[in-house]
Amino acid sequence: MSEQLDLQISAFLDGALSAEEAQTLELRSRSESTIAARIDGMRRANTLARDYFEAELNEPVPLALARAIEGSANNRQRVPVIEDTRDGDRSRRSRYLFAIRSIAASLALVVAGAAGGYIAASWPQPAIVAQSDWLSDIADYHRVYAAEERHLVEVAANEQPHLEKWLTKVVGVPVKAPDLTAQGLTFEGGRLLVAAAKPVAQLMYRHSDGSVVALCIVMAADQAFGDFAETSIGASRLVSWKENGASYAVVGDLADTTLTGIAKAAAPLV
Amino acid sequence: MHSAQVLSEFSPTPGCLVWQAFPTENNRVTDAAQFKRELIHLLPRLRRFARTLTRDAADADDLVQSACERAITRMGQWQPGTRLDAWVYTMMRNLWISELRKRKVRFGQGVVDADLANLPGNMASSDEKTFVGQVGQMIESLPEGLSSVLLLVGVEEHSYSETAEILDIPIGTVMSRLSRARAALRDGLNRTGVSALRQV
Numbered sequence: 001m002s003e004q005l006d007l008q009i010s011a012f013l014d015g016a017l018s019a020e021e022a023q024t025l026e027l028r029s030r031s032e033s034t035i036a037a038r039i040d041g042m043r044r045a046n047t048l049a050r051d052y053f054e055a056e057l058n059e060p061v062p063l064a065l066a067r068a069i070e071g072s073a074n075n076r077q078r079v080p081v082i083e084d085t086r087d088g089d090r091s092r093r094s095r096y097l098f099a100i101r102s103i104a105a106s107l108a109l110v111v112a113g114a115a116g117g118y119i120a121a122s123w124p125q126p127a128i129v130a131q132s133d134w135l136s137d138i139a140d141y142h143r144v145y146a147a148e149e150r151h152l153v154e155v156a157a158n159e160q161p162h163l164e165k166w167l168t169k170v171v172g173v174p175v176k177a178p179d180l181t182a183q184g185l186t187f188e189g190g191r192l193l194v195a196a197a198k199p200v201a202q203l204m205y206r207h208s209d210g211s212v213v214a215l216c217i218v219m220a221a222d223q224a225f226g227d228f229a230e231t232s233i234g235a236s237r238l239v240s241w242k243e244n245g246a247s248y249a250v251v252g253d254l255a256d257t258t259l260t261g262i263a264k265a266a267a268p269l270v
Numbered sequence: 271m272h273s274a275q276v277l278s279e280f281s282p283t284p285g286c287l288v289w290q291a292f293p294t295e296n297n298r299v300t301d302a303a304q305f306k307r308e309l310i311h312l313l314p315r316l317r318r319f320a321r322t323l324t325r326d327a328a329d330a331d332d333l334v335q336s337a338c339e340r341a342i343t344r345m346g347q348w349q350p351g352t353r354l355d356a357w358v359y360t361m362m363r364n365l366w367i368s369e370l371r372k373r374k375v376r377f378g379q380g381v382v383d384a385d386l387a388n389l390p391g392n393m394a395s396s397d398e399k400t401f402v403g404q405v406g407q408m409i410e411s412l413p414e415g416l417s418s419v420l421l422l423v424g425v426e427e428h429s430y431s432e433t434a435e436i437l438d439i440p441i442g443t444v445m446s447r448l449s450r451a452r453a454a455l456r457d458g459l460n461r462t463g464v465s466a467l468r469q470v
Contacts, residue, residue, distance in 0.1 A: 003449075010449035014423065016430065038456075045455035046424050052405045053425045056321075057314040065331055066310050069338045209303075235311045255310045 009039050013046060058136060060232040066254040135240060135249060137195030138216045139233035141202065142251045145191075146212040153189030153204050163190050167201035172219045173246040175201040178269030183262050184208055213252040213259065215266055220247045228263055239263040246270075305345045309338050312355055315426075319359055322418040323366045325410060333369070337362040356428065359436045408458045415439075416451040423448055 011017050012025055029036040145152060155163040160177060167175040170192055177187055185205035193200040193216070201217040226242030232254055239259045240249040248270060250263040309316075313334065320330035320337075341348070341358050348357055409417050415437075422433040423444065434441045 003453075006453040007446060007449040010452050011445060013452075014430075014448075016445075041456035041460060042452045045452050045459060046420075048405045048459065049409060049420055049452075049455060050425050052409055053318060053421055056318045059314070059317075061313045061317065062331060065335060066313060068335055069306055069309055069313075069342070072306075072339050072342055211307075234314045253307065253310065254313065255307060 005035070005038065006042070009042050012039070013043055057234055061235065061254055063230075063232060063237065063254070066232075066237075067257065070255045134195040134198065134200065134216075134218055134247070135231070135238055136233050138193065138200065138202070138214070138249060138251055139236040139238060141193050141195070142212075142214055142236050143234065145202075145204070145214075146253070152212065154191035156189040157187045159189070160187070167192060167217075170199050171201045171217060172199070173217060173244070174270075175203075175217055176270055177203045178215070178266045180205055180262060180265060183258065183265050185213060185262065188212075207256075207258075211253055211256065213250060213256065213262060215270070216249045216251060217270065218247050220245050228260060228267075230260055241267060243267070302342065302345065306342060308354060309341060309358070312358065315355055316358060316362070319355075319418065319421060320362055320366075322421050323362065325414070325417075333362055333366055336365050340365070353432075355426075356432060356436055359422075360438075363437055404462060405455075405459075408455055412451055412454060416447050416454070419444055419447040420451040420455075424452070 008017065008021070008025060012022055017025065025035075025039075029039055155166070157177075164175055164177060167190060177190065180187070184207055186208075188204040188206055190201060190203040193202050195216075195218065198218050203215045203217075205213045205215070207213065220242055223245050224242060226240070226247070228239055228241045230237070230239045232238070235254045236251055237254045237256055237259055238249050238251050239262075240247065241263065242248070248263070248267070250259050250266065252259050252262075316334045316337070317330055320333045321327060324330045324333055337358055340361050348354065409420070412420070418437060419433060422428045422436060423430065428436070430441050430444050433444045437444070439447075
């Protein structure tokens with residue numbers, strides 16, 4: 001009986017009942033508080049499930065998984081791959097994936113632990129947030145802007161002196177767009193972002209294949225030095241470091257294996 | 271000015287340099303690099319769906335990798351304009367069912383059918399301290415088959431019929447699993463009092 005009722009409520013929440021059925025249910029819920037409570041409870045349950053599943057999207061994707069897909073048959077060199085070698089490659093990749101799996105799992109645990117810490121600290125705020133630092137914000141921005149072609153930047157590369165002066169003033173630390181042509185990157189320009197409630201300079205570059213890499217700069221809370229650290233958030237890969245009172249991050253696609261090299265080339269130039 | 275050049279050179283328009291670099295058969299999708307990039311962008315979602323199938327993170331990543339490899343070898347069969355995620359999900363479901371069959375033979379591990387399994391009565395666990403821990407625990411301990419439906423319809427807003435197709439089950443089963451998942455979650459939350467906090 002109650003199972004039948006729940007089936008109806010669930011369909012009601014999806015807008016899948018006929019107008020007549022929906023009206024009948026609404027009328028019943030007005031006179032029977034237990035039915036109203038069942039409906040509210042189910043709606044809330046769905047909202048919580050949504051929060052939980054959405055937070056899962058922010059978990060880091062193992063880089064090896066992205067690499068395995070990037071490097072699987074029909075690879076970028078656009079050379080036909082013979083069946084036999086492909087099978088060989090696959091088992092090698094699988095073993096590789098298995099070997100790094102334990103590392104990935106422990107990394108995931110660290111992140112989950114950090115997320116748990118954050119949530120515990122902000123209790124009883126109900127929001128489910130996986131990572132709230134500036135890196136997760138710029139990863140989000142990257143997802144949005146990297147898809148842009150015409151509106152990639154706010155100020156284009158041909159106004160570089162103006163861009164640098166403006167961003168330096170707003171961000172509060174020197175902002176200089178390094179020349180990364182040796183890394184195969186073309187400077188496109190930049191924009192101002194706000195991440196973790198702080199102004200962030202975002203300088204955009206393109207690889208020759210059109211994919212976008214951003215160098216982000218934000219004022220740090222202290223003068224501490226931080227060495228290059230690679231991480232992934234959703235489908236973005238990030239390499240971050242700290243020096244001279246600023247935090248830096250190079251952001252690109254998860255599949256982009258050149259980011260650490262780019263970061264190391266950019267660091268002495270910024 | 272430089273950027274415009276780069277874009278026109280590399281934009282994935284049929285007939286341009288990149289596309290001709292691949293042998294095309296009947297105008298199928300043949301730009302593997304572009305296709306792989308789209309798959310990589312989908313990875314967070316593919317992993318999330320895989321976990322609802324396998325209920326094990328390591329199995330889920332293996333499943334995602336196998337499904338992506340299969341998708342790449344069959345990319346010519348994908349119809350541009352249709353949802354790539356749903357297409358890969360379907361492959362994932364097929365691969366997982368055959369993996370389960372293999373395991374059943376190898377280890378005698380059975381698959382509990384979602385509609386025969388009992389709903390979890392007791393949600394007690396070691397990770398009940400946090401709000402997320404509780405909700406996640408409840409979702410993970412739903413009987414097999416329920417959380418996939420909850421994700422597909424309740425979160426990703428696939429229609430009942432799309433979901434039925436992805437999971438290869440009748441629409442009526444989609445609806446009943448969805449209702450059972452939501453009811454189990456609601457009742458679990460009522461028992462623990464978590465839902466009250468949500469209303470703050």
